[in-house]
Amino acid sequence: MPKPKLAVLSGAGISAESGIPTFRDANGLWEGHDVMEVASPQGWQSNPELVLEFYNQRRKAALNAVPNRGHEILVELEQWYDVTVITQNVDNLHEKAGSSKVLHLHGELFKSRSTVDESLVYQMSGWELNLGDYCEKGSQLRPHIVWFGESVPMMDDAARLSRAAEVFIVVGTSLVVYPAAGLLNTIGPEVPKYIIDPNMPSISSMPNLFLVEKIGSAGLTEVKERLLRSYGL
């Protein structure tokens, strides 16, 4: 028997317990910057040095971060489910925890890419990316991040996975950024949908919706217990 398909949409909140701050807690500012200054094509055009430095600092902070109990539970669920994690997070904590299928909707902090050929993507070993770091075609490298106003190339794959899901978990996202937030609307009515967040985002009512108003580790502990009970475990 194939394992049932479980899709997870995760956001910044799941990494909060690993010491990586969420985005929308400080009046729309990230580390004191307007988001458009550091996370948009216009910001990159007008001050690439600032953008590179902003991501260098975030990379530095993420380098030593360790996954928390929430990330671990998603790995444990692979014993019973065919789990795919669709994450809006650019950190690599799902991979560090051991999740085997992770789709990064908004890019990856530890990858860089060419500014002339977006198919040229490079794994980074350290935390620094600077002006003068070039791709193999001789153009400046930029963070491999989906900025505001850019298209989301992984969206079709994410929508396909959501439509195929037999169980869906949303954890630690304010559900305000589209198209990611729209994934909820692609899920079948019969599919159980668990939403875990200590400050529950407003969600239009839909069938089989279970709201778990808790932080990631506690909420996922509860959801794991409920899912295993459905297996008689």
Ligand code: APR
């Ligand atoms: N556990 C679970 N959830 C938490 C925790 C926690 N310990 N702490 C905070 N949260 C919740 C908040 O209540 C909020 O609903 O996590 C959510 C974080 O929301 P955002 O900061 O908006 O992050 P996210 O939804 O991932 O942002 C989406 O927007 O900034 C862009 O591209 C960026 O991927 C990001 C996207």
